Amino acid sequence: MPKKPELFTIPARKGRAVRLSAGEAIQIINTHGAQVVDTWAFNAEDPTEHLSNEHMRATLGKLWPSQGDPLITNRRRPIMVLEEDTSPGQHDTLIAACDDYRYGLLGCEEYHDNCTDNLHAAMRRIGVALMECPSPLNLWMNIPVAADGNTSWGEPLSKPGDYVVLRAQMDCIVAMSACPQDILPINGAACHPTEAHYRILLRKE
Numbered sequence: 001m002p003k004k005p006e007l008f009t010i011p012a013r014k015g016r017a018v019r020l021s022a023g024e025a026i027q028i029i030n031t032h033g034a035q036v037v038d039t040w041a042f043n044a045e046d047p048t049e050h051l052s053n054e055h056m057r058a059t060l061g062k063l064w065p066s067q068g069d070p071l072i073t074n075r076r077r078p079i080m081v082l083e084e085d086t087s088p089g090q091h092d093t094l095i096a097a098c099d100d101y102r103y104g105l106l107g108c109e110e111y112h113d114n115c116t117d118n119l120h121a122a123m124r125r126i127g128v129a130l131m132e133c134p135s136p137l138n139l140w141m142n143i144p145v146a147a148d149g150n151t152s153w154g155e156p157l158s159k160p161g162d163y164v165v166l167r168a169q170m171d172c173i174v175a176m177s178a179c180p181q182d183i184l185p186i187n188g189a190a191c192h193p194t195e196a197h198y199r200i201l202l203r204k205e
Contacts, residue, residue, distance in 0.1 A: 005199040010037065012195045013180035015118030017126050017173055019044060023203035025083060025167040026174050028196065030140055033160035034188030035196050036179040038097050038115040038136035041071060041079045044171040047128060049073050051080070053093035053135045063145065064091040064137075071137065071166070079172055084165035087158040092141035094151065097133050098181055106183050118177035128173065136177075139164060141186055153184045165201065 005027075010016050012035075020026060028037055043049035052074035057063060059072045067085045070078035097119065103112035116133045123130055140162070142154030166174065176198065182191045 005201060008198050008200075010176050010178045010196045010198060012178050012193045013113040013118075015115070015122035015175060015177035016198070017119075017122035017128070017175040018198070018200065019126065019173050020168040020171070020200070021203075022168050022170050022172075025165050025201040027084075027163050027165050027199045027201055028139060028176060029161065029163040029198060030087065030156075030158045031160065031197050032194045033158050033162065034140075034156045034190075035194045036141040036156065036181070036186050037139045037196050038119070038177040038179055039139050039166075040119060040134060040136050040175040041073075041166070041168075042128075042173045042175070043073065043079065044173050047123075047130060047173065049075050049077075049079075050134045051137060053137065057093060064089075064093050070169070074134075078169045080166040080168055080174075082164060083167045084163070087140060087162035087164070090140070090142050090154075090157045092138035092143045093135070094143055094145075095135075095138060095141065097136050097177070098179065099133075103183075108183075113180035115177040115179055118180075119175050122175050122177070123173070126173070138179075141179075153186055155185050155188050167201075
């Protein structure tokens, strides 16, 4: 039997980044079922081209991608395809990555781990410096939108072991942050961030 690809950890409250060649895929796993994973994709040759939620929403005509949909860059090109999704498919493209300013507004008086800093740290680990933090695809984040346009902070609808598979359409870098939010219930009612996991999958034959 062929061996399963190696399983890597996105530590709770921290980030990781990996390089993919066109045709390879990444499986991102919601190990405990209620962890939001902020996810970015950058053109490996030019990181100023990146997954852009506002361009993707215009292309897809909906608020978040579902299985089979391309993820679109700020140059209106597919960078990845959402190939598989075992969860109910509720993800978010509206909410910016949390940052230290956000936690200050939520009452924190000291530094709080956050997805913006996690992105920059993860990219530095692989030798890439970014000038900005694009808005992420927030995997499993549940932001209900009412008919009047109001939004709310829902708990994830995913279950332990749910995963997505994103397949690269160009050489790219995928960055992920196990969101450190522990004040609002976006990581479940317990407000307890956990680790998540990922695997690199080879090209399809």
